[in-house]
Amino acid sequence: MKLLMAVEVVARRQVTPRVVQLTLRPAKRAAFPAFRGGAHTILVLPDGKRRLYSLTSDPDRPELWQVAVLREAAGQGGSAWLHEAAAIGTRLLASHPQQGFALAPEAARHILLAGGIGITPFLSMLPELRRAGADYEVHFCARSEAEAPFLPELRAALGDRLRVWIAQRLDLARLLACPAPGTHAYCCGPARMVQGFAEATAHWPAGTTHVEHFAGIPRAEAQQGEAFEVEIASSGAILPVPADRSLLEVLRAAGHGVDAACEYGACGSCVVQVEGGEPLHRDVCLSPAARRRSMTACVSRGRGRLRLAL
């Protein structure tokens, strides 16, 4: 777990029918700790549920934070609670900023690719790009204008730096075919889009592509990904983990009692020890040292076969 602060909801705005923006103020300190665009916070709801949200407010305004919450249809109630019950004056806990995703300061040009609610981590990057006078473009994909959060604001602020793809496929392979020197590309969106981005940038130089897997992405998608398999060290059993299931589900179905809390890679309750193979870490809670010997079963996956100390 990360260090938590008491915060208070001081404003709410319905951004789209399914997205509400919450403005938070620190309850016990004058200002929030500093962060860079792209960071997220973990909100702890009164029932103990933990949810990750990208900070969408300007990093230069430490007196308030904003997050945008997508109401998940099949969620476990965390987003529904924030939509329905988190009225103005509600107290929550928020973690210190978690910085996995950030602009590369050395980049000469930035290509930002967002799908739906995946626009949120970019919202706190845009003021940084503007202030730095950077060269950048934003591609925003959504099912419909009405469901594209913050679209009017983005249009007004970005002008022709913004390309909007409504119900129209953005050809990632074509857009990203020729990486110009010094260009960095960033993606946040549904699993399908992130997958397409990974494929389209496979030939890019190491360190020039950046993905935010979680913030605001519906849980069901966070738990899907590439297929792999695990070997259970104690029994030798081989368990396949198909693309549409999490390791946690597969282990539980096979009778292994693995704990879990957030099921979002945020809390570390579902950690399993890894004895061999190459895990693909997608959590936001493990230290690099912990990642060398363990993984979160709820969201992390593997390449080929992993051997688990179970």
Place this chain on the structure above:
Amino acid sequence: MTNSYPWAGRLIAAYIAEQASMEMEELPAARMIEGVGIEGDRYATGRGTYSYKPHEDRQCTLIEMETLDALRRDHGLTLEPHESRRNLTTQGVPLNHLVGRHFRVGEVVLFGGRLNVPCKYLDDLLGRPLFNPLLNRSGLNCRIIKGGTIRPGDVIEPV
């Protein structure tokens, strides 16, 4: 008990945290409740990491400012008093030698229960490798023998 090596220190700051993992809050004055803990603190309200195994020696925790200075000097590590997760920051107090002793903080009397042992949890919480540098100087866990209100600047001395 005779006080063969006289010392006198003072209280630098007092902190509480409402619950586990929460930032500590600096208090202008801390109300120490005899046999319980510090008013508003996680171990007085039963919402701390170790609250499932309450222990009277953990009613309040102390750490030396000298230790925090040494971390910076010898290891280049910053651990601010409010980040240490200990309630009271002291200066000039030989905490390691107060196990089994009574001592006074202002109007309050504490009893040195056990030496505090560092916890990996702090490394995770702060993302800094503090575990090893804190070994053997992680502070003192105390019982509150006589309650009262204490403030930064209060004298700490043997009873």
